[in-house]
Every structure is written in structure tokens, then in C-alpha cells.
Amino acid sequence: MSTAGFSRAVGSGPSFPSTRPRRLRSTPALRRMVAETRLHPADLVLPVFVKEGLSEPAPIASMPGVVQHTRESVRKAAAEAVALGLGGIMLFGVPETKDAVGSGATDPDGILNVVTRDVRAEVGDDLVVMADLCLDEFTDHGHCGVLTPGGEVDNDATLVRYAEMGLALADAGVHMVGPSGMMDGQVGFVRAALDHADRTDVGVFAYSAKYASAFYGPFRDAVESSLTGDRRAYQQDPANGAEALREVALDIAEGADTVMVKPAMSYLDVVARVADRFDVPVAAYQISGEYSMIEGAAAHGWIDRERAIAESVLSIRRAGASIVLTYWAAELAASLR
Ligand code: PBG
Numbered sequence: 001m002s003t004a005g006f007s008r009a010v011g012s013g014p015s016f017p018s019t020r021p022r023r024l025r026s027t028p029a030l031r032r033m034v035a036e037t038r039l040h041p042a043d044l045v046l047p048v049f050v051k052e053g054l055s056e057p058a059p060i061a062s063m064p065g066v067v068q069h070t071r072e073s074v075r076k077a078a079a080e081a082v083a084l085g086l087g088g089i090m091l092f093g094v095p096e097t098k099d100a101v102g103s104g105a106t107d108p109d110g111i112l113n114v115v116t117r118d119v120r121a122e123v124g125d126d127l128v129v130m131a132d133l134c135l136d137e138f139t140d141h142g143h144c145g146v147l148t149p150g151g152e153v154d155n156d157a158t159l160v161r162y163a164e165m166g167l168a169l170a171d172a173g174v175h176m177v178g179p180s181g182m183m184d185g186q187v188g189f190v191r192a193a194l195d196h197a198d199r200t201d202v203g204v205f206a207y208s209a210k211y212a213s214a215f216y217g218p219f220r221d222a223v224e225s226s227l228t229g230d231r232r233a234y235q236q237d238p239a240n241g242a243e244a245l246r247e248v249a250l251d252i253a254e255g256a257d258t259v260m261v262k263p264a265m266s267y268l269d270v271v272a273r274v275a276d277r278f279d280v281p282v283a284a285y286q287i288s289g290e291y292s293m294i295e296g297a298a299a300h301g302w303i304d305r306e307r308a309i310a311e312s313v314l315s316i317r318r319a320g321a322s323i324v325l326t327y328w329a330a331e332l333a334a335s336l337r
Helices: 004-008 021-025 028-034 071-084 111-123 155-172 186-196 214-222 242-253 265-277 288-299 305-319 329-335
Strands: 044-051 067-069 088-094 128-133 176-179 203-210 258-262 282-285 323-325
Touching (some): 021 028, 044 071, 044 128, 044 329, 067 071, 071 111, 071 329, 088 111, 111 128, 111 155, 128 155, 155 176, 155 186, 176 186, 186 203, 186 242, 203 242, 203 265, 214 288, 242 265, 265 305, 305 323, 305 329
Parallel strands (some): 044 088, 044 323, 128 176, 176 203, 258 282
């Protein structure tokens, strides 16, 4: 069809656009030049699982491509993370035995403390070494804290255990502890315990707005969780956004060095609100279920795996997270080279 008639139609008829956003999308070089957000290895944190007593890395069925590491293999993963220029590593321990108070978490010879020592020896200060500060991997009931005789999670008794765990991790050489149990006052309590022990050097990487999410499903496999029931009496209700802002404000007031929203993809509005309002670094955790959804769909050929991975992490950065925890951290960093 000729457009000559339209272009002469002034005033009354349709007019062609004088502003054309497509111009800036027309070549790869133009798109690259005007990109508002970029991924960089230093923004990525790799979460890893290490199982006590394991002799070979063990695949996690619900997280294809992710393993439970041995003490040896996690050192290699940490060294590789340094070579790739990753920002940090987040350590999770899977103990051989569990009990009601999660003794393994505070035992200097417990798996998480041992691995923290190993990894720190491997990487020195070339990678931020962080550890998940929570009892759920270590308790036989699978809750994030200790229980009252009635079976409720006892907030203040749990704080005491978190402080002990924070000190054990500090002794093991952690750069930052990641309190993730959503107990009230956990950041302030752990911060005070560290300061009192003269460990003002250890940072708090706070899991501030953590939701009671169905997307943690595969993680329960990864850490062989014994949980029955759910965590709705301490993790946040997915219905709430403003509540996340209150949680973040409390954590900052209590001394958090960075704050986190978790999960990431279903909570990008929360990431954006937190990043808008607060001026500490904001992290978001792309959790196990987010990982497995994409891997699962890609394995069926339903989505383009590499593009979906890059798009998902980019969208978390675009929403305002400056740090992203993702099980694809190493793969993504390698692809960014
Ligand atoms: C608590 C913790 C959990 C995750 C990280 N830290 C589980 C939970 O709160 O139920 C989930 C991470 C993931 O799903 O990838 N120790």
C-alpha cells in the first residue's frame, strides 16, 4: 500500500509517528549502547550446599545441575568463583545428625563451620564468604528455631542460638553472616553479640523480607529438611508489600549492612519498593523453585534456557537489586566473559 496519501494528510487523517523508539532497537550495537541494566559477575552470589561425610558430589534431583558438595568439591567451587570474579558465596551445611536445638550449627566441628574455615582458607579476601545463619538445616523438626513445649517457634530462645551460631561462624572466618530465620530482632541480637565479642569486622547480610513461599520446595531436598508443616508463623505472607518495608527498616535500624528480598521473581514489586526507599545495598535471592521452574521448562524444550536465565536475572537487577543470589551465578559469569 502506498503511504503517500497518508503523509499528505495533515490535520484530519492518521499521521505517522515522529518519535520512533524502534530506532534504538535496530542493531545489536545500538541495543547494547542504550541498555539501562547490565549483568556483572561481581553482582552475583553463588549459594552452595555442603553435606557432611559425603565422598562424591551428589546431584539434587529437584535441582538439575546443582549438587550437594563434598568438603573437597566446595573448595574447588569457591576457587572457580574467584576465577570468575563472582561477588560472593553463600554456604549452606547439611549435617549428618540433627537434634531439637540444632547443635550442629554451633559445634566448631559442625559441617557449616568446618566448610566456612575451608572456604575462607581457599579464597582469603578475594570472595565474600557468607553463611546462612539459621537452624532449620540442623534441627530434627526442621523449623528455623527452637520450639516451646507447645511446639511453637520460640522467638527469644532462638535469638540466643542465633547469637551463638553467629559467633561460631565468626570464629570460622565468615565475612558476613546471613540471618534468614525471620525471628523478630535477629539482626540486632546477632550484631550485638558480634560486637560484644569484638567482631565488629563481621557483617550482617540480612534476609530482611523473606516470604513463606511454595518456591522453596526444591531447597528442602537440597538440605534434606525434616520439616512437616510450614513457616507461616514467622515468614511473611505473600499478600503483603508494606510489611516488607517495615521489616527492612527494622533490620537497618538493628545494624544490617545489606538487606534482602526473597524469593525474587514473584516479589519484584517488593524489590523495587525497597530499592527506592532505602540506601543500603539491596540483594534478592532467586531461590530453588525459581531455578527449577526454568530448568524444568527448558528440559522439556518449552523455553530457551540461556535466554530465560539471563532475562530472569536481568529483571531482578532492573527491579533494583544490586546483588543477586542465584544458582546460575557461575554459569552466568562465565557467559559474560
Ligand atoms: C533457611 C533458608 C531457606 C532458603 C534459604 N535459607 C529455606 C526456608 O526458609 O524455608 C531457601 C533457598 C532456596 O529455596 O533456594 N535456612
